[in-house]
Amino acid sequence: MSEQILVSNNNTQQKMGNPAVAGLGGFGLATLVLQFHNLGWMGLGPVIWIGLIFGGLAQMVAGLQEMKTGNNFGYCAFTGYGAFWISLVLMLLGNQFDIYPASTTDIGWFMVGWTLFTAILWVGAMRISSALAIVFTLLLIGFVLLDLAHFGYPEMTVVAAYELMLTALSAWYVMAHIVFADVFGRDVLPVGKPWLGA
Known part of the structure; x- marks a missing residue:
């Protein structure tokens, strides 16, 4: 009898949290605060x-x-954009202390690389949900605007700032969807069907 209880307890799996809530939360807040600065x-x-x-x-x-x-999509997106933020901050510090400084054009090419990276994830997001597709559509537009801002159209920085604030809030919407679904036990904030079918 005791052996049966032991086997039963070993087969019980502990509920795990969804790492996307931390990833989306960090992405949204960092993006929002950067736009406040911009x-x-x-x-x-x-x-x-x-x-x-x-x-x-x-x-x-x-x-x-x-x-x-x-989850390869989440793995790629969160590690990728986590690396984006760390490298961006180190680049800003490098410019401040004249350590491998980056010119406006250098940062522009940095942004172009991330634009292409985002375009790949944008296609993937369209197979997941409408809400996530909106996040990545807005993010892709934001990167394109930042590309323009660094290659001769500095006025696009302000346009990008407001647009990326919408991106941050849309990421938080997806985060809230996951959090509320867990705490309320039902889908409180719908995310919609994927834009791309099978």
Whole structure:
């Protein structure tokens, strides 16, 4: 009898949290705060620290946890954008302290690379849900606007800032969908059907 109980207890799996909530939370907050800075509402200090810790480190951890679940999309997105935030912050610090400084054009090409990376994930997002497709559509547009801003159209920085604020809020919507579905036990915030079928 005791052996049966032991086997039963060993087969019981503990509920695991969804790492996407931390990844989406960090992505959204870091993106939002950077746009506050780009609009001149605040200094660069909070961008550095949030970018390193929540936008960078937390997203990287979320991505590594997604790997364990077998979710290649989440693994790629969260580790990728976590690395984006860490490298962006280090680039800003490098410019501040004249360590491998990057020109406006250098940063522009950096952004072009991330635009192409985002385009791949954008296609994948359209196979997951409408809400996630909206996040990546807005993010892709934001990167294109930043590309233009770094290659001769600096006025696009302000346009990109407002557009990327929408991106951040849409990411938080998906985060809230996951959190609320768990705590309420039902789908409170719908995310819609995928844009692309099988």
